[in-house]
């Protein structure tokens with residue numbers, strides 16, 4: 770296993786729509802293991818494949834670090850949100866946007882389907898932090914970051930702050 774480099778805003782791959790996984794082979798298993806190790810090492814509660822430079826529809830998540838709820842480690846290939854309910858406003862960050870958090874409204878409950886790492890069809894329900902994390906990671910597969918979900922005023926503010934941080938470095 771290896772800790773992979775996490776791609777950061779404004780790298781182009783983060784804006785791309787990722788392709789469906791076609792084959793569940795050894796290479797994919799290695800990628801999954803590396804994504805899990807990268808997530809725990811960050812530390813983070815979710816990682817999507819584009820964040821480690823692979824434009825494929827694959828996510829890993831483990832919210833047990835931040836949530837009392839004992840949800841096991843989740844690996845989802847080609848995940849899709851089937852339905853969502855409620856709306857909850859909460860603070861959110863992203864490993865690809867270091868030192869930035871923002872309040873975002875997201876569904877408080879989602880039903881997601883996909884394949885597990887062996888290729889078996891799975892369906893799962895996420896509430897609370899898991900619901901938010903699943904939506905966040907699936908957004909990554911569609912080239913969407915949290916700054917694409919905030920108001921244009923907030924986004925301009927983020928971009929100005931980002932430009933300033935580049936000048937500092």
Ligand code: NI
Pocket residue numbers: 862863864865905909
């Ligand atoms: Ni993220």
